[in-house]
Amino acid sequence: MGKLNELTAVDAAAGIARGAFTAEALMSDCLERVGQRDEDVRAWAYLDPDHAMGQARDADAALERLQARGEEPAPLHGVPVGIKDIIDTDDMPTENGSPAFAGRRPSLDAACVAALRAAGAIIMGKTVTTEFANILPSKTRNPRNLNHSPGGSSAGSGAAVADNQVTLALGTQTGGSVIRPASFNGIYGLKPTLGMIPRSGVMLQSHTLDTVGVYGRCLDDLALIGDVLSAPDRADAYSFRGSRPRLSSALAQDRAREPRLAFVKTPAWPEAEEEAQEAILSFTASFGSACTEVDPPTPFGQILNFHATVMGAEDLAHYAPLLEDSPDLISDMLKARMGEAARIPADSYVKALLAREKLQQIFAALFEKFDAVIALSAAGPAPRGFETTGNPIFNGLWTYLGFPCVSLPLLAVKDMPLGVQVIGPYGGDAATLAVSRWVERNGKA
Amino acid sequence: MGKLNELTAVDAAAGIARGAFTAEALMSDCLERVGQRDEDVRAWAYLDPDHAMGQARDADAALERLQARGEEPAPLHGVPVGIKDIIDTDDMPTENGSPAFAGRRPSLDAACVAALRAAGAIIMGKTVTTEFANILPSKTRNPRNLNHSPGGSSAGSGAAVADNQVTLALGTQTGGSVIRPASFNGIYGLKPTLGMIPRSGVMLQSHTLDTVGVYGRCLDDLALIGDVLSAPDRADAYSFRGSRPRLSSALAQDRAREPRLAFVKTPAWPEAEEEAQEAILSFTASFGSACTEVDPPTPFGQILNFHATVMGAEDLAHYAPLLEDSPDLISDMLKARMGEAARIPADSYVKALLAREKLQQIFAALFEKFDAVIALSAAGPAPRGFETTGNPIFNGLWTYLGFPCVSLPLLAVKDMPLGVQVIGPYGGDAATLAVSRWVERNGKA
Numbered sequence: 001m002g003k004l005n006e007l008t009a010v011d012a013a014a015g016i017a018r019g020a021f022t023a024e025a026l027m028s029d030c031l032e033r034v035g036q037r038d039e040d041v042r043a044w045a046y047l048d049p050d051h052a053m054g055q056a057r058d059a060d061a062a063l064e065r066l067q068a069r070g071e072e073p074a075p076l077h078g079v080p081v082g083i084k085d086i087i088d089t090d091d092m093p094t095e096n097g098s099p100a101f102a103g104r105r106p107s108l109d110a111a112c113v114a115a116l117r118a119a120g121a122i123i124m125g126k127t128v129t130t131e132f133a134n135i136l137p138s139k140t141r142n143p144r145n146l147n148h149s150p151g152g153s154s155a156g157s158g159a160a161v162a163d164n165q166v167t168l169a170l171g172t173q174t175g176g177s178v179i180r181p182a183s184f185n186g187i188y189g190l191k192p193t194l195g196m197i198p199r200s201g202v203m204l205q206s207h208t209l210d211t212v213g214v215y216g217r218c219l220d221d222l223a224l225i226g227d228v229l230s231a232p233d234r235a236d237a238y239s240f241r242g243s244r245p246r247l248s249s250a251l252a253q254d255r256a257r258e259p260r261l262a263f264v265k266t267p268a269w270p271e272a273e274e275e276a277q278e279a280i281l282s283f284t285a286s287f288g289s290a291c292t293e294v295d296p297p298t299p300f301g302q303i304l305n306f307h308a309t310v311m312g313a314e315d316l317a318h319y320a321p322l323l324e325d326s327p328d329l330i331s332d333m334l335k336a337r338m339g340e341a342a343r344i345p346a347d348s349y350v351k352a353l354l355a356r357e358k359l360q361q362i363f364a365a366l367f368e369k370f371d372a373v374i375a376l377s378a379a380g381p382a383p384r385g386f387e388t389t390g391n392p393i394f395n396g397l398w399t400y401l402g403f404p405c406v407s408l409p410l411l412a413v414k415d416m417p418l419g420v421q422v423i424g425p426y427g428g429d430a431a432t433l434a435v436s437r438w439v440e441r442n443g444k445a
Numbered sequence: 446m447g448k449l450n451e452l453t454a455v456d457a458a459a460g461i462a463r464g465a466f467t468a469e470a471l472m473s474d475c476l477e478r479v480g481q482r483d484e485d486v487r488a489w490a491y492l493d494p495d496h497a498m499g500q501a502r503d504a505d506a507a508l509e510r511l512q513a514r515g516e517e518p519a520p521l522h523g524v525p526v527g528i529k530d531i532i533d534t535d536d537m538p539t540e541n542g543s544p545a546f547a548g549r550r551p552s553l554d555a556a557c558v559a560a561l562r563a564a565g566a567i568i569m570g571k572t573v574t575t576e577f578a579n580i581l582p583s584k585t586r587n588p589r590n591l592n593h594s595p596g597g598s599s600a601g602s603g604a605a606v607a608d609n610q611v612t613l614a615l616g617t618q619t620g621g622s623v624i625r626p627a628s629f630n631g632i633y634g635l636k637p638t639l640g641m642i643p644r645s646g647v648m649l650q651s652h653t654l655d656t657v658g659v660y661g662r663c664l665d666d667l668a669l670i671g672d673v674l675s676a677p678d679r680a681d682a683y684s685f686r687g688s689r690p691r692l693s694s695a696l697a698q699d700r701a702r703e704p705r706l707a708f709v710k711t712p713a714w715p716e717a718e719e720e721a722q723e724a725i726l727s728f729t730a731s732f733g734s735a736c737t738e739v740d741p742p743t744p745f746g747q748i749l750n751f752h753a754t755v756m757g758a759e760d761l762a763h764y765a766p767l768l769e770d771s772p773d774l775i776s777d778m779l780k781a782r783m784g785e786a787a788r789i790p791a792d793s794y795v796k797a798l799l800a801r802e803k804l805q806q807i808f809a810a811l812f813e814k815f816d817a818v819i820a821l822s823a824a825g826p827a828p829r830g831f832e833t834t835g836n837p838i839f840n841g842l843w844t845y846l847g848f849p850c851v852s853l854p855l856l857a858v859k860d861m862p863l864g865v866q867v868i869g870p871y872g873g874d875a876a877t878l879a880v881s882r883w884v885e886r887n888g889k890a
Contacts, residue, residue: 207799237802313791317799320792342790346758347765349791354652354762357682 005029016078023078027056043160047125077120082169088201097129100329110201127156151181152389176395178213182407184382186417194402195240198233206314223247250430259371261291273380286444307396312341367425377419450474461523468523472501488605492570522565527614542574545774555646572601596626597834621840623658627852629827631862639847640685643678651759668692695875704816706736718825731889751797752841757786812870822864
């Protein structure tokens with residue numbers, strides 16, 4: 001039947017469950033696509049086709065046994081997922097994007113990988129990450145245009161899903177590492193509320209920011225994998241402690257009323273390209289009275305600095321052993337960045353943490369009046385060339401606040417995709433996905 | 446009947462409730478004692494005898510009305526309490542121990558003061574604090590020997606309770622500001638779990654350390670006022686979120702078995718005076734097999750530095766507006782301290798926060814095996830002279846961990862009191878008080 005690799009995860013899972021095709025056939029199409037494109041796109045840090053096919057055949061055999069007993073398969077049965085290479089897997093290396101971890105073989109799956117396997121997913125391979133999920137550009141190319149960056153740090157995950165090499169993928173975000181690649185590669189991405197997806201077994205660089213996120217081909221794909229992954233993590237002080245409404249249930253409901261949307265330019269606005277500004281202004285204008293421009297009060301103007309301060313200080317604390325033990329294996333770009341971070345005084349970091357509490361209260365009041373915030377997903381489309389992974393300035397502020405963010409591939413600038421970002425309140429991931437569906441159906445680019 | 450001011454809070458409240466004496470008579474005895482001693486002890490930042498007597502007479506009148514209706518008075522009805530002068534009161538100035546706040550009149554009671562009033566307590570006056578509850582020595586003298594420091598920063602609260610000028614008092618602890626004055630002045634002190642008592646309306650200097658605590662003349666006094674004050678604080682991210690067993694109920698129960706005690710010398714041990722070391726060694730030896738010396742693993746050895754880093758960084762962030770706005774009104778001692786804090790790099794602070802999580806886990810495991818930790822309350826008795834408020838080195842580590850600490854006035858060195866510190870697990874305040882009773886009854890100095 002061909003091109004199973006282009007299916008959404010929802011359709012892939014349903015097709016396998018009802019016997020329309022096998023997990024093996026799906027994996028075979030994915031691997032064929034990888035074979036055609038890997039030399040150009042370079043999305044994989046580790047991919048053993050035999051191991052991937054073996055897992056798919058095992059899934060097909062398991063499904064036969066399940067169905068013989070009259071049981072339903074798990075929600076991701078047979079669906080291939082790519083895992084960013086800072087997330088531990090017990091059957092593949094996890095090298096954290098750095099020669100300092102070359103050949104490293106974790107003995108345990110990360111909690112999120114274990115949850116995927118329990119849900120029937122096939123862990124297809126490890127996707128390329130920038131060095132430690134930081135900013136050093138990776139080898140991966142943007143499948144929409146090979147002369148452009150795929151973004152970072154979840155470069156391979158974003159590119160592989162966009163290029164139909166894999167159905168779903170995991171990323172992580174500390175600055176803009178989930179939403180930016182979603183925007184640059186023209187796919188759907190969800191950076192959930194801080195701590196919504198367990199972090200045990202994920203390399204941390206900034207413990208108050210690092211968030212595991214997901215990529216898919218539609219909102220239902222994000223909900224499908226998001227529900228599988230959403231769970232408390234007892235080992236993590238930053239795990240989300242509140243209630244966890246199901247994402248797929250929220251998406252399935254038709255909204256009773258038009259949402260109230262707040263368009264927030266953010267202090268990053270002057271750094272956005274003019275065509276990106278025009279695109280989002282025109283898009284938000286298409287909502288008429290449902291969308292109002294809002295400029296949150298002080299200290300919102302300093303939020304970009306606060307994020308940079310928090311990330312710099314925490315990165316340095318987490319990287320210190322590496323910088324001491326393997327200085328020759330750390331990039332000059334990261335060393336320079338850590339040299340700057342070493343000059344951050346502790347009281348600036350404390351102030352940035354205290355300001356976060358204040359800003360979270362300001363936004364809690366804003367979310368009493370609005371269902372979601374709309375903003376650009378990135379300052380512009382994927383940059384041409386590979387000097388940088390692109391500007392994460394439209395993402396770090398939301399990561400700092402811990403709020404759920406969705407990127408919708410609804411805009412285009414200079415023949416490249418650009419995302420619309422939908423941001424919701426802390427813990428409001430399900431409602432934010434539902435608003436995102438309304439935005440997707442009703443907005444005009 | 447005379448000397449009502451020497452009663453415990455439990456006896457004072459019971460005597461008033463059953464009509465054995467009036468709140469007015471109790472206050473009159475307290476004020477008489479203040480009149481005799483204030484020139485020497487100097488425990489009060491603000492005390493208006495007429496206002497105090499007026500409140501006491503109002504309490505007596507209210508009690509008559511209550512009893513005419515057959516109702517019981519609230520647990521602290523008519524009992525005088527001294528309030529450290531960094532805690533807001535709506536009827537008295539709150540000057541935070543600094544000319545920068547001279548004449549400041551808050552419009553609202555702090556949440557803990559409001560709770561005391563609701564429980565029938567008489568807010569007798571404001572007790573002397575060091576500048577901003579930091580380390581600049583205050584005017585207060587130690588009532589046990591006027592040539593010695595009363596400790597700090599809750600100097601007036603500790604001295605006034607010890608000198609029978611007031612029945613109970615509130616203090617706060619960031620380093621050792623509740624437990625050290627309890628030890629130096631020979632009274633009972635409780636620094637509860639971080640966030641057990643609401644902090645709204647208390648001047649903060651270090652938001653992950655600052656803890657409101659209480660002074661009394663016996664363990665039952667601590668339980669009586671502690672139960673009145675224990676409540677969540679919605680406005681405070683560090684408010685304790687767990688269950689809150691009643692302190693007085695825990696104290697009232699006879700322990701079914703001997704507690705298992707861990708004597709921890711702590712990395713501060715080399716700074717303790719030799720006679721203080723001998724006193725605590727002899728005291729813990731008196732428990733025989735019920736007490737075992739324990740030396741927690743790495744990174745416990747660095748805990749003194751971690752506390753200093755956290756306190757320095759947070760103090761500087763909180764004091765920054767004051768240092769900018771009123772530099773001439775800030776002491777040179779505090780300026781020098783903040784000059785040092787400005788050199789703390791942010792990543793050291795981050796590491797100190799991360800180490801706290803690890804150390805809390807280490808102690809959680811320790812508290813599976815032991816009911817409480819025993820340690821010195823201070824490095825020695827109150828120092829002679831007023832150059833410093835004494836060494837808080839036996840306290841900051843426990844404040845850093847957020848654990849409840851009780852100081853029992855059971856030892857003496859050089860004719861001055863010295864406390865035994867009982868430390869319990871996070872949230873285990875009630876059980877820690879119960880162990881403290883056993884320690885008091887069974888330990889031999």
